[in-house]
Amino acid sequence: MxxxxxxxxxxxxxxxxxxxxxxxxxxxxxxxxxxxxxxxxxxxxxxxxxxxxxxxxxxxxxxxxxxxxxxxxxxxxxxxxxxxxxxxxxxxxxxxxxxxxxxxxxxxxxxxxxxxxxxxxxxxxxxxxxxxxxxxxxxxxxxxxxxxxxxxxxxxxxxxxxxxxxxxxxxxxxxxxxxxxxxxxxxxxxxxxxxxxxxxxxxSDKDLIAKHSNLPWNIESTNLPTATGEVINSIEKIGGQLIHMEEIQLGPWTSVDEKGFGLGPLYGDYIALPKGILIDPKTAKRIVDETADRKIVSDAMLNIGRFALGLTDDKIIKDSEWDISKLLKKKIVRSFKTLDDLALHYGIRVTYLKESVQQYNELIKQKKPDPLGKDLTDKTTIDTPPFYGMRMSTRVHHTxxxxxxxxxxxxxxxxxxxxxxxxxxxxxxxxxxxxxxxxxxxxxxxxxxxxxxxxxxxx
Ligand SMILES: Cc1cc2nc3c(=O)[nH]c(=O)nc-3n(C[C@H](O)[C@H](O)[C@H](O)COP(=O)(O)OP(=O)(O)OC[C@H]3O[C@@H](n4cnc5c(N)ncnc54)[C@H](O)[C@@H]3O)c2cc1C
Structure with missing residues (x-):
């Protein structure tokens, strides 16, 4: 050669x-x-x-x-x-x-x-x-x-x-x-x-992921399609030791309304999870401490088996100082004048949603501990229209x-x-x-x- x-x-x-x-x-x-x-x-x-x-x-x-x-x-x-x-x-x-x-x-x-x-x-x-x-x-x-x-x-x-x-x-x-x-x-x-x-x-290496984990074959990824493991496979063959191959991280802040990494994580990762709430559209209940690490949030999302709604309000968006206009234009994030409109759009029962948001706001106002374990010290209530929502999903993100x-x-x-x-x-x-x-x-x-x-x- x-x-x-x-x-x-x-x-x-x-x-x-x-x-x-x-x-x-x-x-x-x-x-x-x-x-x-x-x-x-x-x-x-x-x-x-x-x-x-x-x-x-x-x-x-x-x-x-x-x-x-x-x-x-x-x-x-x-x-x-x-x-x-x-x-x-x-x-x-x-x-x-x-x-x-x-x-x-x-x-x-x-x-x-x-x-x-x-x-x-x-x-x-x-x-x-x-x-x-x-x-x-x-x-x-x-x-x-x-x-x-x-x-x-x-x-x-x-x-x-x-x-x-x-x-x-x-x-x-x-x-x-x-x-x-x-x-x-x-x-x-x-x-x-x-x-x-x-x-x-x-x-993006479906074979290697299947070999080492039980993740569904069709789970999406935020990675480039070329993120594959042929090099580490070669090094393993000559005696290199592999470690933690089964630990595959899912990123719980992508949008179901776009492919790959997309634009959604700006809202999901930087705004909705640290400052807003994540709810199951079926019950309108919060599903997890939104500030927990990616594994805990992803597991909670997989557990409900459908998209989770990342909910914030105008106060939170302004406070974040991020510009989400592109996400709104592409309808990845949507804004609504009222919680009623938001509930209607995402197929959530209005009464459930209002009750859930009110419960969350009361915890903050009354400085009560969060039953889901989130530290609410610097969190704000969700009560200032317009309200914002993104249909969030979790995808393979890091190995x-x-x-x-x-x-x-x-x-x-x-x-x-x-x-x-x-x-x-x-x-x-x-x-x-x-x-x-x-x-x-x-x-x-x-x-x-x-x-x-x-x-x-x-x-
Ligand atoms: C969409 C997205 C957003 C992220 N955002 C963040 C973030 O904000 N902060 C953070 O800390 N992490 C983030 N991560 C994770 C982080 O980007 C990666 O873990 C990190 O960039 C990996 O860098 P690396 O140099 O190890 O590999 P890479 O940047 O993936 O580079 C590896 C290179 O090796 C090349 N290669 C592979 N196989 C071969 C081969 N057989 N022959 C020749 N070349 C080969 C690949 O083509 C690639 O160019 C993000 C990941 C993704 C996918």
């Missing part, structure tokens, strides 16, 4: 984890190439909101939010059902501010706001200026290119040549097109030092499982020993989030562990 080229460090996957690794590796004066099956960089990172969870950021401090590494660790371990690796959690939490500052130094710009998602104890999510992962990907990609990283796009990783316990080369197909089952000739790229796997999660790594980002074998020159970071790795990843902690993880992988792999 023809050898295309030889590099000190070879990286597979050009999302935020891969780009972060590439930048750190090239900084160490080694030759670096990055292989990507798509025609351009970014993967799921590009279509993400780019929300990054940061402890003690300048934006948190300017709002006097009291936070600590310990508190973020506690939140991540609680959401993760304490099956996550505490050492890896500590690394991600303690370096969150460092990577946020690093991204700013490279040129990423953030909005002047701090949001809170389910399962976080305090607001700590920062959002790039255009509320898009593209803001981060573009900056990292341009920087990596300028520093001399070689990029091979439309280049599909097929396998790894692994001899004497060392990754010697990867086998790739160039001019790859996901829509065609291309039979292009395979070539190798030889590795002088290390191989880093940053090929992302498998949220917590993947290649098991140690704090140096080395891939471990089935006995827990590091494979000599093999590293992984980002969603291709597993063990950091356990049973449930908290919103905004994937981007943080990708930057922290990607940078570590890049630095150590180049040594």
């Amino acid at each position: 023809k050898n295309l080229n030889t590099f000190d460090v070879v990286i597979v996957g050009s999302g935020i984890a891969g780009l972060s690794a590439a930048i750190e590796a090239i900084n160490a004066n080694v030759s670096v190439c990055l292989v990507e099956k798509l025609p351009s960089p970014g993967g799921n990172s590009l279509i993400s909101d780019g929300g990054i969870g940061v402890v003690n950021s300048d934006l948190q401090q300017s709002r006097s939010v009291k936070d600590s590494v310990e508190l973020l660790k506690t939140d991540m371990l609680r959401a993760g059902g304490h099956i996550n690796d505490p050492e890896l959690v500590e690394i991600v939490a303690s370096q969150s501010n460092e990577v946020y500052e690093w991204s700013k130094t490279l040129g990423v710009k953030y909005m002047d706001r701090v949001d809170i998602f389910g399962g976080h104890s305090v607001p700590r999510c920062l959002t790039p200026k255009n509320k898009s992962g593209r803001d981060i990907v573009d900056v990292l990609y341009q920087h990596a290119k300028k520093q001399g990283v070689t990029f091979y796009f439309k280049t599909m990783f097929d396998d790894v040549i692994f001899e004497d316990g060392i990754a010697k080369a990867i086998i790739v197909r160039q001019n790859y097109r996901p829509s065609h089952n291309s039979k292009n000739k395979q070539v190798t790229i030889s590795i002088n030092k290390s191989l880093i796997i940053t090929s992302g999660g498998f949220g 917590m499982g993947g290649l098991r790594i140690n704090p140096a980002s080395q891939v471990l074998d089935r006995n827990g020993h590091p494979l000599k020159n093999l590293y992984a970071a980002g969603e291709a790795s597993g063990g950091i989030h356990g049973k449930s990843r908290l919103g905004s902690m994937a981007i943080t993880e990708c930057m922290v562990m990607g940078r570590i992988a890049g630095k150590t792999a180049a040594q």
Whole structure:
């Protein structure tokens, strides 16, 4: 087989984890190439909101939010059902501010706001200026290119040549097109030092999801269709250990009225769950503590077996300072002058709905504990028209499982020993989030562990 080229460090996957690794590796004066099956960089990172969870950021401090590494660790371990690796959690939490500052130094710009998602104890999510992962990907990609990283796009990783316990080369197909089952000739790229796997999660890999979970075959996904697990499968074959493959996160804030990730999460994730209520249209009863982590909310949604209605009012929308005009125009979110109109539209019994909303408002007014366990301290009543509703559903969003790594980002074998020159970071790795990843902690993880992988792999 023809050898295309030889590099000190070879990286597979050009999302935020891969780009972060590439930048750190090239900084160490080694030759670096990055292989990507798509025609351009970014993967799921590009279509993400780019929300990054940061402890003690300048934006948190300017709002006097009291936070600590310990508190973020506690939140991540609680959401993760304490099956996550505490050492890896500590690394991600303690370096969150460092990577946020690093991204700013490279040129990423953030909005002047701090949001809170389910399962976080305090607001700590920062959002790039255009509320898009593209803001981060573009900056990292341009920087990596300028520093001399070689990029091979439309280049599909097929396998790894692994001899004497060392990754010697990867086998790739160039001019790859996901829509065609291309039979292009395979070539190798030889590795002088290390191989880093940053090929992302498998949220669109129906076979792998079916193998590891009981989720319905037809469940939708927020991921790119190319988010598949062929790379981690190859690494497993040569002895890499997989961990938590059955932990597949559903995102409980998409709209049933659009496909994929869509626009709905702006209302669902940033407004309705943290500030509004989620009700079963059949009973008009709230179904869960809306601020709980994604797993708890998704399980409650699956339990009712139909869409859940995310309900807010004018006060909540204005207070959020988000512009939802696009969602209203596309009828993903609808507004109603009265609760009667809203009930009629969604087929909810008016009396049930009014009773439910009134009960919720009374809890807040009388400062009573919420029977569903939500902390109502800073919550507002739902009583100011217009009222807003979105038919919410849950979809595959994140795969917590993947290649098991140690704090140096080395891939471990089935006995827990590091494979000599093999590293992984980002969603291709597993063990950091356990049973449930908290919103905004994937981007943080990708930057922290990607940078570590890049630095150590180049040594
Ligand atoms: C719609 C959406 C919104 C999200 N929003 C947020 C958010 O706001 N905050 C947050 O923290 N998390 C968010 N997430 C999760 C987060 O975006 C991902 O976990 C993270 O971006 C993964 O980054 P990565 O670098 O590990 O992988 P990716 O960004 O997915 O990159 C992996 C790359 O590897 C490539 N690849 C895969 N297999 C091969 C192969 N065989 N050969 C060559 N290349 C290959 C892929 O094409 C892809 O480009 C969101 C996810 C989605 C889907």
